[in-house]
Amino acid sequence: MVFFLSLISAANCQESARTKTVTPLDMDTLKNALSFVRGCNTAEDIWPRVVRYSFKIYDFKTDTFAQEEKTITIKKKPLRIIPHAVGVADILWAICPRKRLVAFNEFSADPEFSFIAAEVRAKGPIFQSKQTELIIGYQPDIVFTVFYSGGDFKEKLKQAKIPYCDLGYFGTIESIKDQILLIGKIIGEEGNAQALVKLIDNKITELKSKLPQRTKPIRVLYYDEGGYIPGASSNFNSICKIVNVINVGAEQGIKSWSQIDNETLLKWNPEVIVVPEGSNLKIQLMSNKVLSHAQAIKNKKVFYIPGVYLRVDSQYMVLSANLLAGIIYAQPS
């Protein structure tokens, strides 16, 4: 028991990368800017409206993207909206008047997953993702589901005659911008959506302008529990692209996520390794004999990063990129 307790207290003493890192852009200002955006609505407020959109999903079986065209008819301007995923909640929080958001799922209220967890908890109500009855009970005008929401959940909504919009891939900043514009069109907030997309572009440009110029980009590897590494279709890859670094997993041919052994990690030899905060992976990697020859280990370039920054699939990806840039280029003080 004493052994277990000492382990837990050691974990609690772990330094937070978020609070110790000097980032190119101020984190709080950036987060506030991305959390509330208002633009001019130039589109006509005509209802019902038919929205055609491209639904793109990642097929994990074949490591390829599948795409199909979908159409949704919205009879009246949705005034009662429920997001069924964190990324959608993030976007709606920024572009939609908040009184129209009637409920949030549990992940949106969890700081491990959501940047707006505190605000969401304060506003509420919160439902568990599988509590279909509760969601139906809120009588929403529209529910934003995602490709992993589950067929049974969507079927229940259909049976209850509750309109839902199924959203696809959110893994890159470009796909996130597409989703923002689509959500804006569906809820009748095109101006705000366009403003948020513009803000993302501006902030990325500003961030890039503050990055040091390098002839050779830094090679960064994200090492998760169990030795899992994200590849080309992961949001980490998109974050790396924003800050002009190479995601070693993608460079070495990983598509989504793959498990590697220590010998492979040594062979790939990244310059920087980032690991999720709350784990003990930094200590494990630094003390591993096989990895003692890897340059990131030798140069002590293994850094913790809070999980929420790595799981992000919304406009807050810019926030993640800003933190990663701070860690890689400036490094924690």
Next chain:
Amino acid sequence: MPNHLKFITKKEFILFFGLSGLIFLGGFFALTSGPWSIAVTEVLKIVMVKLGLFSGSINNVETTIVWDGRLPRFIVGVLVGFSLGGAGTIMQGLFKNPMASPGVMGIDSGAALGAVVVLYLGLAAKSLFALPLSAIVFSILTLIMVFTIATSRGQTSISTLLLAGIALNFIFSALTSFVITLSTREFDVGRVIVTWLMGDLNNRSWEHVSIVFPTTLIALIGTLFFVKDLNILMLGEETAANLGVNIRLARNALLFFSSVETGGAIAVSGVIGFVGLVAPHIMRSLIGPDNKKLIFFAGLLAAVFVIYADLFVRLIVKVDLKIGIITSLLGGPFFLYLIIKHRKRFEYM
């Protein structure tokens, strides 16, 4: 030489060298193959220098890869296989049932629950020893529970032991599923748990060897003290009692040692199915039911299974396929074949 003076028959001699040869060959492939290309001569030189059989300069990086990466993984594979084969032999002998394995007593699922809880609480990520320790403790606790349930007025019934094991199996499996459900919130932890439940020898180190080596050795030595009793117990409890066997002591000790073996193996490798069931069964058909020999031979065969399954996963498939999937995929159909071939015999058991 008269037959009763022969320590080992010609068939057993051939089998012993065949299995040992396969293990050495597996070791050769395990040490010389991997993502980092190292010449065979260099690997041999590293091993000889490290064993003090040769002096010369060796590359630091390559030495670390071979000596601290590939070799402990191979040794863990051998010890895990040997433990599972040995534990399966004890169980099948004790229960006089070819379907018996450490799994039927709930020891597998108890150890798995212990490991999964530690993974879920995040303690496995904080210390290399947390998970193995928990798996071993849970496997022994399971054994104590099964015995407590099955013992009445100082008598332990074999059939009640078996039934209690099956019941605990269901309970622990349900609890493991519950922990997995909880862990889906943190999908990275959930992924590690699922991977572990499929059996894995990835990134095993000397620390893992230091966990599984003592459990294997203690269990083997302990079992050897009672293996003669195990042979007699297979003739029936009444006969064993008449022949002066302390049935209670022998049975409890054998079950304890098989739990230690299973717990130690699962602790470092995760759940590797079917090896403990199939290896003793095959060996029994080849060398007969004498458990003195069977424990060694089943252990060797199980080690071969585990080593080659790991090589297959590591060098041939190279995707996220786990060792436990391979052993079950190959072991399952083979076991079905044995059942069909010998079904007449099973009907009368």
